[in-house]
Amino acid sequence: MEAKLRNLVNFLNDDKAFKVDPVLKMAIGHYQFEAIHPFRDGNGRTGRIFNINYLTNKGLLDYPILFLSRYILDNRDDYYSGLMGVSQRGDWNTWLKFMLKAVETTAILTYNKINDILNAKDAIRQVILDDTAITRPELLVNAILTQPFTRVKHLTDQRLYAENTAKKYLNQLIDLGVLQRRVIQGNHYYLNLELYRILGE
Structure with a gap:
């Protein structure tokens, strides 16, 4: 197994040979990684993470945001059939076409989600400019938009606003229908x- 893993690492990293x-x-x-199957558990997850890390490492992605996992899991039968096709019949053609389609x-x-997020950002900023007196709206x-859930602490830790100001502004965004308050284990x-919505689609 160690020899096979060394062979895999050499193949991936030696672009001259x-x-x-x-x-x-x-x-x-x-x-190759899935065929070697080096771990008792987690080979599938590790293999899917490998995809995005490799593409990022090779400079094809600036950030690791191309999550092939969803496509692979949504097309699980074709995925396993492709793997078995290589193992049993040397059918690289079907496997490579599957992975290219996944990419x-x-x-x-991903491109559509990024554009949806940028459009949402512009719309929210415009609502803030039109309907509030919030200072530094771009920073807010x-x-x-950094993550779906925000806390007052996130804004104060970044020194964007004082605590009372942060609460006031977040509550204004609730009134505008931009945010919704959730209480989880006593925390707001x-x-x-x-x-x-965009990330959940």
Whole structure:
């Protein structure tokens, strides 16, 4: 097993000896990792994380945001059939086409989500400018779009606003329908409804 893993690492990292397009190399490397199956549990999750990390490492992604996991899990039967096709019949063609389709589909989905988030950001900023006297609206919008849930502490820790000001502004965004307050284990969280919707699709 150690020899096979060394072979995989060499294949992935030696671009002079193995001149293969990085996307194809990722697909081949994913198959090899799953075929080696080095762990008792978690090989599938590790293999899916490997995909995005490899593409980021090779400079095809600036950030690790191309989550192939969803496509793979949604097309599980084709995924396992592709893996078995290589193992049993040497059918690399079907496997590589599956992985290329996964990259294409996920790239389009990710691109659309990013545009939806940017449009939501512009819309929220405009609502704040039109209907409130919130200071530094750009910073507040960036803060509430970093993750779906925001807390007063997130704004005070970043030194964007004092605690009372942060509470006041977040409550104004609730009144505008931008945020929704949730109480979880006694703590107040503010859910960005549009970001939550976009990420949940």
